[in-house]
Amino acid sequence: MARQQLLLAQFLPYRLSIAMQAVSEGLALRYSQEFGISIPEWRIIATLGENSEMTARDIAVHARMNKTMVSRAAADLVRRRIVTRRTSREDRREAFLRLTRQGEDIYAAIVPLALDYERGLTAGMSGAEVAMLRRLLDQLLGQADKAAEKLASEKSAAADTAAAE
Amino acid sequence: MARQQLLLAQFLPYRLSIAMQAVSEGLALRYSQEFGISIPEWRIIATLGENSEMTARDIAVHARMNKTMVSRAAADLVRRRIVTRRTSREDRREAFLRLTRQGEDIYAAIVPLALDYERGLTAGMSGAEVAMLRRLLDQLLGQADKAAEKLASEKSAAADTAAAE
């Protein structure tokens, strides 16, 4: 029986990680200095650009950020008058965030940059390949989430067993 | 003329980032507590598992890590006797790193975990799809690197122009 082999260069989590890093850095370079926007800030701006008004919680769910990161990045965007915060009347714990006029301008300026960058990334691919890539990435995400849930449920089951002893 | 639109959920850099994050976290969960190994440490172990002896510099190039990260993770692995360091005779600046017996045991224990995890990730895909995913990720990386180089050369050209003024 042959021993299982692992080649890091072929290993999917590794390839995903290095591709992501190169892609993210490349994109961030294009807007970070010019607009003084960090990656988490860009995610918030992009999310608010699509859905005019959202709470921090909704942004966190929608953009897969943790709530600490949203809180901090949003606070800075508010300070810089790129985003406004408006406390909800119905539930005074939550606050609606919205792009200011300036925020909309920044969004409008970054969108073409981002789309252009994306086009460059997929330069050598057919439309079908790009679609396939999107689909396969989505499947990876789905399977990773599924594996995480499974692990979590095993863990809580083990904790229950321990507690019952 | 229709204004260009961006949908974050469809945007490749974003999808890549969230898929990578879920995949990396899921994998790290499987070895981090049990073996007390961080992601950078795992990269070094995996690299040394393939190439028995390497310098920190070679590991950094091979595993796309920056030299600070390699230096720090390697120092910790040496401290924990998972890796040994041997200064080169020919060039006393560099040192060869190598897995200890214990390091090899850890590598041998993690490899099946990692491969199993990878199999789970690609559970719903055909072999051709997995191969295509690898290829497309590689193309993304290549294009991102190319874009980075282009940006860097433009920048240095601009610096030269400024210096000449």
Place this chain on the structure above:
DNA sequence: GAAAATTAGTTGCATATGTAACTAATGGCG
């Protein structure tokens, strides 16, 4: 062959990020 430039690796420092604890507000349930 000595000074200057380069390279391997480490470390100081500033920043980024996640977890957990916290505050403030709301909802559930007796």
Place this chain on the structure above:
DNA sequence: CGCCATTAGTTACATATGCAACTAATTTTC
């Protein structure tokens, strides 16, 4: 109504990470 649990959001703290400056060794250049 009043207590307990839950939730939105912030913050304290510990850790992670990258850049730049550094040391030590080697190579290049004149």
